[in-house]
Amino acid sequence: MLTKRQPPGILGGQMTNPTYELVCGMEVHAELKTASKMFCGCKNDPFGAEKPNSHTCPVCLALPGALPVANKKAIEWTIMLGLALGCKINLFSKFDRKHYFYPDLPKGYQISQYDLPFCYDGKLETSFGTVRIHRIHLEEDTGKLLHKKINGEDVSLIDFNRGGVPLIEIVTEADIHSPEQAKEYGKKLREILRFLEISDCDMDQGGMRLEANVSVRPVGTTEMPSYKTELKNINSFKFMEQAINFEMKRQEKLLAAGETVVQETLGWNVSTQQTFSQRSKEEAEDYRYFPDPDLPPIRFTQAQIDVIKKSLPELPTQIVERWENEYQIEPRFGTKLFNTASEANIFESLFSSAKNKKVALDKLASALVNKQVSLPAVESDVEKIINEFAKLNSVEDVDTGELKATIQTILSENPDVKEKYAKGEKQVIGFLMGQVMRVSGKKLDPAAVRATILLSLEK
Template sequence: MPGGLPVPNKKAIEWTLLLGLALRCEIPLRSKFDRKNYFYPDLPKGYQISQYDEPFCINGRVSLPGGDVRIHRVHLEEDAGKLLHKTLEGSKVSLIDFNRAGVPLVEIVTEADIHSGEQAREFLKKLHQIIRYLDISDADMEKGSMRLEPNISVRPAGETHLPAYKVEVKNINSFSFVKKAIEYETDRHIGYLEKGEKPPLETRGWNEAKGATFTQRRKEDAADYRYFPDPDIPPIVWEKVYIESLRKQLPELPDAKKERFVKAFGLSEYDASQITDSVERASYFESAIRAAKEGPFATPDITPKAIANWIINKKADETMEPAQLIQTIKTSTSVEEVSDAVVLKAIASVTTANPKAVSDFKAGKEQSKMFLFGNVLKLLKGKGDKKRIMELLQEKLK
C-alpha cells in the first residue's frame, strides 16, 4: 500500500530456517534482505524484496539413489502478481492478479548436479515430500503453492566447466512437465550447438498442449537487477541457541522414517518407501500397528507386513479407523474350518472328474497337482486350511 513499510513475516522466516535444516544446510548467523530492481507488470512498485548475497540457508544437500543433489541456497522473498493472458471481446489482453503479491515465497536453488529430466523429477518429488513432512506448505502445484523453474544448459561431452549460458523455464506446475521441458530444451540447445551457435539467454514458458517451450523475455543477470540492501529492513542476526531450538523442532523426515520402518517392522525397502510416501500414510500405518496390539480389536498375529500390504494395495481407505482396518484384515484372513472328511470328499470328486490330470502328475508333471489343488479349493469355496488341503491331496495322489 502507498506509504506502507515492509515488515518481515516471523513465521515465514522460521519455516524457511526449518526447511534449510531439513535440507542439511548451514544457517549463517547473519542474513539480510535486498531490493531486486526490475520493471514488469506483475511488480508495480518496480522492485522485489529478496535476498542476494546473505541468504538464510546455504550449502545443503538432498540424497537420491543416484547421488546427492547439492543445495546452493534457500532464501526468502516476496511473491509477485500472476499474469493471465486472455482474449476478451475479440482482443488479446493480459490481466494481473495481485492476490498473491507480497506473500512470502521461499526459493530453493540447487548446484548444477542434475543431469537429466528424470533426475530432476526424482529430486523435485523428494523435495515436495520433505516440505509436506515439515507441514510448512501444502505444496499444491495446481494452486501455485509450489512452482518449478529449471535452468538448462548443455555442454559438449568431455568438458567439465559449466557452459557460458543458461535458459530458465518458468512456473511449471507438474513433475512430469519439468521432465518434458528439460528434454525438449536439451534437444533444442543441441541443435544450436551443432551449428556452432550459442542458444540465446532467455526466460521461456512451457506449453503442455504443444509439448514445447516458448520465449517469454531475455534473461537478465545480477548486474541488471541492481541489488542493494533494503533500507527499510535491518539485517537479521541469529544466536546459535535459537538455531538449535529450531533443529529440535524438526519432525522425523522421510528417509529416517523409512529406515526405521525397515528395521522396526521388517518391511522391505519398497514397502517402506510406499508407506512413507506421505506423512499421513505413515502415521496411519503406525496407528494401525498399535490397534493390532491393543484395544478392542487387538490381533497380535496380524503382522506389520500384512497391514502395509493392505494400505499399499489400496484395500484400505485411510479414512477408515485403524481399529476398523485391523478388524477387516482379521475377517478377510480368517479361515472357516472344514473337517478332513469334507476335504477328502472334495478331493475324490475332483480326481474322479480329472483322471488325465492325475495320470499326468504321476508321470512327473508337477503343474497338474496345482491344477487339481485349485479345483479342490474352488469346490470348497475357499474354506479350509490350504496347507492341510494340500497335504491330503498329496496323500491321495501317492
C-alpha cells in the same frame, strides 16, 4: 590384415562425433501454506478465493503508507526446510528490496533476500548423484495476470489474492547432468516439502514452479559453460524433462556447428514440443537491491536453530530404512504408505502396536498397500485396523454336523464323484471343496473341510 573398426570419436585424431553432457541447475519456487500472507494478515488461499481481489489489504495492494511485518511461521518453516536439506543457517539475516516494474508487482519492488539468505550450502541425494543446494531464501509472491481482449483492446487483468503469499526459493548448483536427474530432483524436493507439511506443491495451481538453467559442455570437460539459457514457466515434471531434452539437443547442434547459444529466457510450447524465446537475457536486469528499511533484521541464536533442528521429523528415506530394519517391511511398500510426517506417525503407531501383538508386519504392509484393509486416518484407527487384518486371515468355526450334511447333499447331487475318487482321481477333492465353500457361503477352514470330505468319501 583386418583393422578393427574404431568407435567414432575415440583415440587420437579428430573427434568426429563429440558428445555433450548437460550442465543444469534448478530453481524451484514453492508457496508456503501458512494461514496468512508473508507480510500482512490477509488470508493465504489464492486458489480457493471466492472472487478476485478479495484477500487484499493496504499492504499487499501497496497503498500509500502501508508497511510490511514478517510472518514468523514462514521464517521458521524456511529454516526447517534448510535443516532438512542439510543446509547451514545464517544466524544474521535480512530482507532486501528487489526492484522492477511489472503490473503484478504492486510496490514496484519485491521483498526478497539478496546476500544473506536464511539457508545455504545443503544437498539432496538422487540416484544419479548428489545435487548441492546453493541457497534457500524467502520472499513474497506476485499477483496474477490474466490476458484478455475487452472491446477489441488487448488488456491484462490483475488479481492480487496471490500477491504477498510466502514463497520459498530453492536454488541448486549446476550439478544436474540429465533430464531424468532433474525430474528426480524435483520429485524428491516436492516429497520433502509435502512431508514437512509446509507446502502442498500443487503444480497445476502454481503452488510449485520449476525453472532450469541449461547449458551443455563436451563430455570429459569440467569448466562451467560461459552461457546458459533459462527454462521458465514449466508446470509439470514431464514437460520439464521434455524441455530440457529438447534444449540440450538444440544447444548441441548449435555448438557442434561452431555457433554460440544466445543467453535468453525460454518457455516450453507443449503443442509444438519446442522451446521458444521469451525475453533476451543479454542484459541482466539491475534490481537495485538494498536492505528493506521497513523490516528490522533477523538474528537467531544457535540454540534457537537447535530447537528447530530437534523438532525436525525423521525424513521419508530414513523412515523407510528403519521400517525395513525394525519391522521387516519391504521398502517397496514403505514408500507407498505416507506423504506427510503426520501420516508417517500414524503408521508408526500401527506398526509398533502390531509388532507387540506379534502380527505379521510385512503381510500387514502388503494388505495396506493393496487396500485389503482400510488406511488409518487417525491414531485411534490403529486397533480397528489390526482387527480388520486379523479377520482377513481368520476363518469361521466349522459346525461339523452342518458340514457333513452339506457334503452328503453335494455327493448325492454328484453320484459319480465317489466312483472317481475310488478310481484314484484325487482332483474331485478340490471340486468338492469348492462346492462346499460355495454352498455354505462362509469362509471355512480349508483343512477342516478337507478332512471331513475325506472322511465322507472313505465311508
